[in-house]
Amino acid sequence: MRFATVIDPAQPDRPRAAVLQGETWHALGAGDLSALVTSGGLVAGGPTPPVGGPIAGAVPVNPLPSPTKVICCGLNYGDHIAETGRERPRFPTLFPKYADTLVGPTDDVVLPAGVEADWEAELAVVVGAPLRRASRDEAAAAVLGYTVANDVSVRDWQRRTLEWFQGKAWDATTPLGPVVVTPDEVDPAAGLAISCRVNGVEVQRDSTATLVFDAVDLLAYISTFTVLRPGDVVLTGTPGGIGMTRDPAWYLADGDVVETEVEGIGTLRNTVRLTDS
Amino acid sequence: MRFATVIDPAQPDRPRAAVLQGETWHALGAGDLSALVTSGGLVAGGPTPPVGGPIAGAVPVNPLPSPTKVICCGLNYGDHIAETGRERPRFPTLFPKYADTLVGPTDDVVLPAGVEADWEAELAVVVGAPLRRASRDEAAAAVLGYTVANDVSVRDWQRRTLEWFQGKAWDATTPLGPVVVTPDEVDPAAGLAISCRVNGVEVQRDSTATLVFDAVDLLAYISTFTVLRPGDVVLTGTPGGIGMTRDPAWYLADGDVVETEVEGIGTLRNTVRLTDS
Numbered sequence: 001m002r003f004a005t006v007i008d009p010a011q012p013d014r015p016r017a018a019v020l021q022g023e024t025w026h027a028l029g030a031g032d033l034s035a036l037v038t039s040g041g042l043v044a045g046g047p048t049p050p051v052g053g054p055i056a057g058a059v060p061v062n063p064l065p066s067p068t069k070v071i072c073c074g075l076n077y078g079d080h081i082a083e084t085g086r087e088r089p090r091f092p093t094l095f096p097k098y099a100d101t102l103v104g105p106t107d108d109v110v111l112p113a114g115v116e117a118d119w120e121a122e123l124a125v126v127v128g129a130p131l132r133r134a135s136r137d138e139a140a141a142a143v144l145g146y147t148v149a150n151d152v153s154v155r156d157w158q159r160r161t162l163e164w165f166q167g168k169a170w171d172a173t174t175p176l177g178p179v180v181v182t183p184d185e186v187d188p189a190a191g192l193a194i195s196c197r198v199n200g201v202e203v204q205r206d207s208t209a210t211l212v213f214d215a216v217d218l219l220a221y222i223s224t225f226t227v228l229r230p231g232d233v234v235l236t237g238t239p240g241g242i243g244m245t246r247d248p249a250w251y252l253a254d255g256d257v258v259e260t261e262v263e264g265i266g267t268l269r270n271t272v273r274l275t276d277s
Numbered sequence: 278m279r280f281a282t283v284i285d286p287a288q289p290d291r292p293r294a295a296v297l298q299g300e301t302w303h304a305l306g307a308g309d310l311s312a313l314v315t316s317g318g319l320v321a322g323g324p325t326p327p328v329g330g331p332i333a334g335a336v337p338v339n340p341l342p343s344p345t346k347v348i349c350c351g352l353n354y355g356d357h358i359a360e361t362g363r364e365r366p367r368f369p370t371l372f373p374k375y376a377d378t379l380v381g382p383t384d385d386v387v388l389p390a391g392v393e394a395d396w397e398a399e400l401a402v403v404v405g406a407p408l409r410r411a412s413r414d415e416a417a418a419a420v421l422g423y424t425v426a427n428d429v430s431v432r433d434w435q436r437r438t439l440e441w442f443q444g445k446a447w448d449a450t451t452p453l454g455p456v457v458v459t460p461d462e463v464d465p466a467a468g469l470a471i472s473c474r475v476n477g478v479e480v481q482r483d484s485t486a487t488l489v490f491d492a493v494d495l496l497a498y499i500s501t502f503t504v505l506r507p508g509d510v511v512l513t514g515t516p517g518g519i520g521m522t523r524d525p526a527w528y529l530a531d532g533d534v535v536e537t538e539v540e541g542i543g544t545l546r547n548t549v550r551l552t553d554s
Contacts, residue, residue, distance in 0.1 A: 069375065074440070093438035096373050096446075098346065100503055157502065161370035163351070164440060169373075170502045225434065225447045226377055 001048065001182045003145065005032040005065065006058035017042075018058060019051060020179070025060075027052035033180065034066040037128065037144065037231040044128025044144045044230075060178035062104040063147060064126065069232040070097040071222055072122075072151055072168065076212050076237025083245045092213045092221055097151075097169050097235075105177035105268045109152055109258070111170060113274045117252040120151035120238035121196035121204045121260045123188055125215035126180050127232040131223040139219035142228075145180040146188060146215070148268055149235050150196070150260040155244045155251070175260065175268040176233070186264040189214050193263040194239060198256055206239030208262070213237075278325065278459045280422065282309040282342065283335035292338060294319075296328060297456070302335035303328045310457065311343040314405065314421065314508040321405025321421045321507075337455035339381035340424060341403065346509040347374040348499055349399075349428055349445065353489050353514025360522045369490045369498055372441050374428075374451055374512075382454035382545045386429055386535070388447060390551045394529040397428035397515035398473035398481045398537045400465055402492035403457050404509040408500040416496035419505075422457040423465060423492070425545050426512050427473070427537040432521045432528070452537065452545040453510070463541040466491050470540040471516060475533055483516030485539070490514075 002020040008027075017036040018025040028049050030036035041049050074093040075081050081088060103109065111117050128144025152174055158167025186192060191209030195202060208214075213221070218234050228234075243250035252258065254274040261267040279297040285304075294313040295302040305326050307313035318326050351370040352358050358365060380386065388394050405421025429451055435444025463469060468486030472479060485491075490498070495511050505511075520527035529535065531551040538544040 075438075089438065091437040091443075093440050094443050095440045096442060098503060154502070160368040161352075161366065162439070162441075163370050163372045165373060165442075166368075166371050166499075166502060171504060222443075225431070225443060226375060227448060 001185065003033055003042070003063070003180045004060040004178060005063045006055060006060050008055045009057045009059065015061060016055065018055060019048065021051065024054045025058035026054050032065050033063045034231045042128070042144070044142050060105055062102050063177050063180050064102070064231055064233055066099050067232045068229055069226070070099065070101060072097060072235040073213060073218055073237040074164070077206055077210055077239040078212065079206065079240030080238055080242070083240045083242070088212060092218055094222065095164050095168055097174055100171045101169050101174045102176045103172045103174065105175055106270065107175065108271050108273045109173050109175065110273045110275060111154065111173060113276050115157070115274070116155040117272060117274070118153045118155050118243040119196050119198065119203065119252065119258050120153055120242060121194055122149045122151050122235045122238050123192065123194060123208050123215065123262050124149040124176065124233050124235045125219065127219065127228045128230055130230065131219055131228040134220050134223040136216055136220050139223065140216045142219065143183050143215065144230070145182045146186055146265055147177055147180045148260055148262045148265050150175045150258060150268055150270070151235055151238060175270045177268060178266045181265050195261050196241065197259040198252070204239050204241035211236055278462070280310055280319070280340070280457045281337040281455060282340045283332060283337050285332045286334045286336065293332065295332060295335060296325065298328070301331045303331050305329065309342050310340045311508045319405070319421070321419050337382055339379050340454050340457050341379070341508055341510055343376050344508050344510045345506055346503070347376065347378060347512070349374060349512040350490060350495055350514040351441065354483055354487055354516040355489065356483065356517030357515055357519070360517045365489060369495055371499065372445055374446050377448045378446050378451045379453045380449045380451065382452055383547065384452065385548050385550045386450050386452065387550045387552060388431065388450060390553050392434070392551070393432040394549060394551070395430045395432050395520040396473050396475065396480065396529065396535055397430055397519060398471055399426045399428050399512045399515050400469065400471060400485050400492065400539050401426040401453065401510055401512045402496065404496065404505045405507055407507065408496055408505040411497050411500040413493055413497050416500065417493045419496065420460050420492065421507070422459045423463055423542055424454060424457045425537055425539045425542050427452045427535060427545055427547070428512055428515060452547045454545060455543045458542050472538050473518065474536040475529070481516050481518035488513055
């Protein structure tokens with residue numbers, strides 16, 4: 001199954017949670033996927049909620065506008081660990097974003113002029129049942145599905161202090177979507193191609209099979225110290241090829257188009273706007 | 278003014294936002310201070326909301342059960358910076374907690390047996406108006422008030438990776454309260470004594486006047502990258518005297534009583550429970 005939050009062009013002010021049937025999005029009984037999941041209307045491994053009519057020309061937007069937690073793993077692909085000069089980790093390196101940090105799959109990414117903005121293509125996992133001190137099996141059963149993210153990072157702010165948070169949590173800078181695909185349709189552990197292109201030039205390519213800690217590992221680990229709830233999102237880390245570690249460093253410029261793709265899920269296409277505001 | 282969320286012993290299942298008048302807490306029209314502030318019923322610098330009847334024997338609990346953001350500053354007192362072997366910073370080191378991380382002023386702090394739990398007495402500031410890319414003056418005008426926190430830290434998890442988050446965001450381990458005092462009554466920049474006692478032994482003592490980045494600095498800085506909303510909480514950092522940097526290191530044991538005090542605001546008194554669950 002493929003779920004999304006979509007805009008109906010006939011009612012553009014009223015987003016809808018939706019499910020794909022054939023080539024057509026059909027409405028589900030909630031204003032967005034966050035609301036559907038947090039209300040219990042859609043549960044990991046549960047039945048498909050009641051399906052409404054087709055939405056002609058539906059356009060996916062940010063599927064999950066209101067997660068209570070958005071937690072990210074850094075240093076989780078072997079080649080990205082190598083390019084940062086570090087050793088393979090014993091524990092996942094975790095940092096958070098906010099619901100405020102997210103934007104949709106085709107939204108502009110707007111940052112002040114002059115910052116060092118960098119790309120990080122990532123697989124994201126969406127929680128579909130509460131998790132506290134979960135085993136790996138319990139975490140696997142709680143996966144609602146997978147989606148695509150770009151952990152756009154403001155490197156100069158990330159490097160200002162020991163903690164990455166202030167370079168990672170700029171409002172409306174992390175594209176998410178376009179769809180959430182249930183685990184019966186995609187298996188990241190078996191290997192999904194993940195890639196990033198900047199103005200059509202491929203800058204990252206790897207397979208999700210090479211993750212040090214996979215999505216299920218991360219959910220179980222995080223649930224040791226903080227509860228995860230339906231609709232929460234975990235970003236699993238980025239492969240090698242970021243801009244910061246290139247020689248010379250390559251940062252995103254005003255007008256650049258960043259495409260982020262995970263095989264079997266979909267593609268984000270976002271334009272960078274570096275404004276003075 | 279002094280605000281709190283209190284339990285009325287006559288109706289223990291129904292917390293109330295409350296204001297202190299003389300020696301007696303009086304009910305305000307909301308279930309807790311988070312709800313009152315997010316609804317606009319209490320605004321930084323605004324009028325006192327309509328005051329209801331007295332609540333005999335009212336007991337303050339966690340004043341702010343549902344902030345959207347709880348952001349902490351590390352390395353913000355000169356002696357604490359020195360004890361960690363670091364230089365005076367140009368930028369505040371920031372990391373987040375969650376609403377889930379907070380507990381009340383007399384609640385137990387419960388952690389698994391075997392972890393390295395440490396104390397960090399802190400002044401906290403409560404946001405009382407939306408802040409985005411705020412100047413220092415705008416940030417000052419948005420301070421609802423000040424309260425006390427203990428940024429209880431799980432040092433072994435904090436040290437597992439580069440990012441402190443997984444040692445800082447254990448559910449229900451950061452005491453907050455007991456009251457929120459408006460800035461006309463307390464001025465941290467002028468110097469409030471801050472201290473921590475473990476089983477009656479003083480382990481930390483400093484003045485908030487020695488903060489590198491004061492509460493208003495932190496609100497303005499954070500608002501550069503992410504919006505702050507009414508009811509959000511910022512912890513301003515801890516002075517020297519933590520357990521981790523002692524020789525030998527001193528961690529909290531099951532049954533230890535931690536008292537955290539800021540002059541002019543109040544005292545948290547929490548018992549540590551290290552259980553196997």
